[in-house]
Amino acid sequence: MMASNRYRFLLPGRRVDAPAPLRATLRELFGEMVDAVEVIEYSWFARVHLRAIATTRRRRIYLRGAAAPFFDDPVFVLHEYFHVLAQWEPRRLSVWKYLVELFRRGYWDNRFEIEAREFAEDHRHRYCALLARHRAATTSRHA
Ligand SMILES: [Zn+2]
Numbered sequence: 001m002m003a004s005n006r007y008r009f010l011l012p013g014r015r016v017d018a019p020a021p022l023r024a025t026l027r028e029l030f031g032e033m034v035d036a037v038e039v040i041e042y043s044w045f046a047r048v049h050l051r052a053i054a055t056t057r058r059r060r061i062y063l064r065g066a067a068a069p070f071f072d073d074p075v076f077v078l079h080e081y082f083h084v085l086a087q088w089e090p091r092r093l094s095v096w097k098y099l100v101e102l103f104r105r106g107y108w109d110n111r112f113e114i115e116a117r118e119f120a121e122d123h124r125h126r127y128c129a130l131l132a133r134h135r136a137a138t139t140s141r142h143a
Pocket of ligand 1: 079083112
């Protein structure tokens with residue numbers, strides 16, 4: 001039985017594959033590990049993190065809401081993939097390290113968030129250019 005979107009929040013989160021052009025773009029920026037990252041939409045895990053619209057762990061991005069608007073937001077995508085692939089994956093980030101930073105400096109000023117924000121801002125133009133190219137390649141291949 002299909003649940004209407006209105007009650008979607010009552011159901012458990014589900015894994016969503018990032019669109020192919022987006023994955024190809026992210027591979028150019030982060031390497032092959034992009035394919036090991038799972039995106040979970042309507043995640044309970046994200047919802048228990050009070051104000052967060054997304055929460056990351058090793059190889060996981062948990063979204064409070066739908067995946068589609070996430071995939072449409074270049075800065076949001078770059079920010080969360082940076083947490084996963086540049087911080088969690090090399091184990092520079094752990095729950096404990098994050099909590100220590102959060103306690104000392106709060107959300108906005110902790111170094112993990114500053115780094116992720118800077119990376120997203122620094123790479124958004126290149127990301128958008130690459131994504132446009134990959135989308136055009138996908139379209140012409142299927143024309
Ligand atoms: Zn963040």
